Amino acid sequence: GAVVSQHPSWVICKSGTSVKIECRSLDFQATTMFWYRQFPKQSLMLMATSNEGSKATYEQGVEKDKFLINHASLTLSTLTVTSAHPEDSSFYICSLISLEDSNTEAFFGQGTRLTVV
Amino acid sequence: GQQLNQSPQSMFIQEGEDVSMNCTSSSIFNTWLWYKQDPGEGPVLLIALYKAGELTSNGRLTAQFGITRKDSFLNISASIPSDVGIYFCAGQTGTYKYIFGTGTRLKVLA
Numbered sequence: 001g002a003v004v005s006q007h008p009s010w011v012i013c014k015s016g017t018s019v020k021i022e023c024r025s026l027d028f029q030a031t032t033m034f035w036y037r038q039f040p041k042q043s044l045m046l047m048a049t050s051n052e053g054s055k056a057t058y059e060q061g062v063e064k065d066k067f068l069i070n071h072a073s074l075t076l077s078t079l080t081v082t083s084a085h086p087e088d089s090s091f092y093i094c095s096l097i098s099l100e101d102s103n104t105e106a107f108f109g110q111g112t113r114l115t116v117v
Numbered sequence: 118g119q120q121l122n123q124s125p126q127s128m129f130i131q132e133g134e135d136v137s138m139n140c141t142s143s144s145i146f147n148t149w150l151w152y153k154q155d156p157g158e159g160p161v162l163l164i165a166l167y168k169a170g171e172l173t174s175n176g177r178l179t180a181q182f183g184i185t186r187k188d189s190f191l192n193i194s195a196s197i198p199s200d201v202g203i204y205f206c207a208g209q210t211g212t213y214k215y216i217f218g219t220g221t222r223l224k225v226l227a
Contacts, residue, residue, distance in 0.1 A: 045120075
């Protein structure tokens with residue numbers, strides 16, 4: 001399957017600062033990547049779809065001005081949490097879709113644990 | 118956001134026992150995927166299902182895509198301690214987006 005590298009694996013930041021999370025596809029050119037958020041003991045919730053060369057598509061209830069997504073190349077998507085607050089503390093995971101013989105499988109990065117203090 | 122109903126929510130089993138969990142939805146999905154997530158890690162794909170009625174195995178794991186396309190189950194045979202973790206189902210909507218189940222937390226007692 002596709003190899004997805006996410007960086008950093010964890011970050012602690014002060015309230016009010018911004019944090020950038022990178023998601024790289026190491027062996028695959030991904031025109032589309034997805035960003036998920038997972039709170040403790042809960043499932044993954046899709047935040048947005050990142051499209052290479054165009055604007056991201058955000059799910060209902062996700063603030064696009066707060067969660068900035070940039071998909072500048074086929075191997076890199078970044079999520080920037082702007083003006084972070086403690087309630088933004090969560091586990092953020094990116095994924096990409098691999099298309100083989102028209103079957104789609106989603107592969108995930110190792111996740112980034114964000115703690116806002 | 119939308120989620121799939123997954124059951125059971127958690128289970129404790131003895132090593133060597135078989136495990137079964139399922140995922141149901143009111144919507145039809147084109148693809149079902151099953152993932153395992155360890156603490157602090159991203160989900161790892163276990164099994165992918167593409168056709169209604171499809172039954173697929175991966176070692177001790179077996180999963181089926183329900184004939185109505187609204188459900189799927191995952192079985193683990195002869196469980197071992199390293200099977201502990203959280204198992205998620207995920208259903209694909211028409212535009213490559215995946216919706217995740219609520220998760221089944223599995224604990225194996227040696």
